[in-house]
Amino acid sequence: MKYYSLNNKQHKTTFQEAVILGLAPDSGLYFPEKIEPLPTSFFEEIDKLENSQIAFEAIKQFIGNEIPENNLKEIIYQTLSFDFPVVNVEKDIYALELFHGPTMAFKDVGARFMSKCLEFFNEDTSKKSTVLVATSGDTGGAVASGFYEAEKINVVILYPKGKISDFQERQLTTLGHNIKAISINGSFDDCQDIVKKAFVDSDLKHINLTSANSINIARWLPQMFYFFFTYKALKSKNKPIIIACPSGNFGNICAGVLAKKLGLPISHFVAATNLNDTVPRFMENGVYKPKSTIQTISNAMDVSNPSNFIRIRELYNDDLNEFQKEFSSYSYSDEETRKAMQFVYTNYNYMMDPHGAVAYLGLKDELQKQNGSIGVFLETAHPVKFEETVNETLGISIEFPENMKSILSKEKTMTLCDNYAEVKAFLMNKI
């Protein structure tokens, strides 16, 4: 399968190179050259298939013969070694829980899949890769866990000192082995700027830098599995299905739209955002105009210029009318989000994290317009990951899951850096 750069359709490359480079040399995002719908028989029998079989059928065309079938099956099997329950919350409303993986965040699937693809491609070279990533919290933990002990891959994670939670910091700094954490005296944006400088620094060519954020196709594509699993669980209801995603960089929902292009019967998508409402405004007037980023309680979605939105526009041939027929986007304040968390907890005894709650709000608004449908909102993180907000909003004291407690007593190891020169010295000498 070939991928082209969204900045220049003539620039084409393989799956392997797109995974290794992350971003095209002209800074465009990679996009698959062809999208071939799956046979209707596949959807008719989907409820008889294992998750890993479904995932294999969904993704195989995007990899072609670059990974042999048996290796790809093994990669998928290892990636999906946990549950994806669809839980009934209230009448006609379900939560798809994506937090049963090792770091309790939905990014686990993409990080694990990417790590295993990269490992496969490195198998018969003497080359080592270095994954360099900046995190404001959740990405770093999923990447650290997903790449832990991967052969011939070093991982360097930059995070803003004192600006991520203690639990998140532990997820990055307690694994050791090939996972190295750098604590930056600065903000998340400073971390991101350092990463960008490193990528264009020719002195660092020899360490083969690659990124592991959602622009990488190996992180983006496997997210479509979630939508197939949802359909599998709800097919027997025989009703149109609306899916609402809490959206930040729009990678997750973009994978949903791709699944629909493959023939998955999802009737409508809702991209729910916090007050960072660039896309909701775009859906109304067709003008794409990011504002400065606003800090909210659903902070994994504090993004004003979502990197994957351009891929969604490509999927709809940038035709706003087509787009509006099956895609809506709504924005909610922190106050509305907290009220939704309280409402659902009080009335249905279901605990939502702030991100899931934003999606729940979007789903409710869309269901009002579409009688006779059922709806699913994606729960992208375990509520305990946003312990402070959840406790204060619901007036409870949430328990840490037993299997997560051990991390609280492990020792943190990180290197402190003040600027790019210090990070560069680390990359030159310690990798």
Ligand SMILES: *Cc1c(COP(=O)(O)O)cnc(C)c1O
């Ligand atoms: C990353 C993240 C999101 C946003 O996902 P996108 O694919 O960037 O839209 C939502 N919720 C949580 C908990 C996240 O970590």
